[in-house]
Amino acid sequence: MITLLYHDVVPVGQFSTSGFSGGDADIYKLEIPVFREHLGEIGSRVESSKTLASAATVGDDQASVLFTFDDGGRGALHAAELLEQYGFRGHFFITTDWIGKSQFLALAEIRELHTRGHVIGSHSCSHPARMSSCSRAQLDEQWRESLRVLSDACGERLRVASVPGGYYSRKVAETAAAAGIEVLFNSEPTREIIRVDGCMVLGRYSVQQGLSADTVACIACGQWAPRAQQYLYWNLKKIAKQVGGSYYLHLRKSLLNRERARTS
Numbered sequence: 078m079i080t081l082l083y084h085d086v087v088p089v090g091q092f093s094t095s096g097f098s099g100g101d102a103d104i105y106k107l108e109i110p111v112f113r114e115h116l117g118e119i120g121s122r123v124e125s126s127k128t129l130a131s132a133a134t135v136g137d138d139q140a141s142v143l144f145t146f147d148d149g150g151r152g153a154l155h156a157a158e159l160l161e162q163y164g165f166r167g168h169f170f171i172t173t174d175w176i177g178k179s180q181f182l183a184l185a186e187i188r189e190l191h192t193r194g195h196v197i198g199s200h201s202c203s204h205p206a207r208m209s210s211c212s213r214a215q216l217d218e219q220w221r222e223s224l225r226v227l228s229d230a231c232g233e234r235l236r237v238a239s240v241p242g243g244y245y246s247r248k249v250a251e252t253a254a255a256a257g258i259e260v261l262f263n264s265e266p267t268r269e270i271i272r273v274d275g276c277m278v279l280g281r282y283s284v285q286q287g288l289s290a291d292t293v294a295c296i297a298c299g300q301w302a303p304r305a306q307q308y309l310y311w312n313l314k315k316i317a318k319q320v321g322g323s324y325y326l327h328l329r330k331s332l333l334n335r336e337r338a339r340t341s
């Protein structure tokens with residue numbers, strides 16, 4: 078089982094129509110034809126996509142791929158429609174403080190995605206800049222309140238979530254478990270599953286602009302080379318985050334802005 082991490086899927090060139098904006102947000106947004114190409118490649122090589130709505134549905138089947146989408150931007154509607162065309166379903170993780178704001182899903186749209194067989198989960202209330210630096214009380218509130226809002230909207234107790242910004246720590250998982258989350262996705266590029274207080278923690282392979290459909294499909298198939306490359310890169314980034322803290326965020330933003338200025 079391999080989990081892919083996507084963010085927004087947007088019409089060509091319209092990166093500001095969905096999700097968070099700012100220097101570093103757009104690199105995670107894919108245009109509709111690009112995402113369609115990913116699905117075509119994945120669909121031709123992977124037998125099935127799976128959805129995990131609770132810990133009971135986590136298995137070790139090697140052949141399936143999971144599609145996850147963070148933040149709750151309006152582009153989820155494009156993503157869901159395309160997934161359905163290929164017979165797939167996705168997991169949509171919603172930042173609940175942003176529900177109903179422009180560029181973000183409305184409550185009724187979230188309910189509709191749930192009705193269509195997609196899994197809805199929490200991505201915290203406010204998307205803290207560094208989730209792992211929050212106090213235990215803050216984490217409790219972020220998980221419990223976001224789950225309450227989403228469970229009310231879907232008419233069912235929801236049990237899955239993803240960690241904002243990939244800022245994972247054991248405390249983040251412990252508080253998620255205490256809030257009733259059974260499946261928690263972080264951003265570590267691995268297929269290993271760990272358990273924290275009964276909550277299953279799953280890694281994900283992040284997809285961003287510039288990654289070819291072929292590479293994404295190779296990752297989805299579990300091929301070793303592209304996954305190893307991502308694992309190496311991710312661990313270098315993790316070290317930089319630990320050493321640099323908020324300096325890392327600042328540096329990342331300025332590098333991206335410089336890159337954008339250079340290429341535009």
Ligand SMILES: [Zn+2]
Pocket residue numbers: 147148200204240241242
């Ligand atoms: Zn996020």
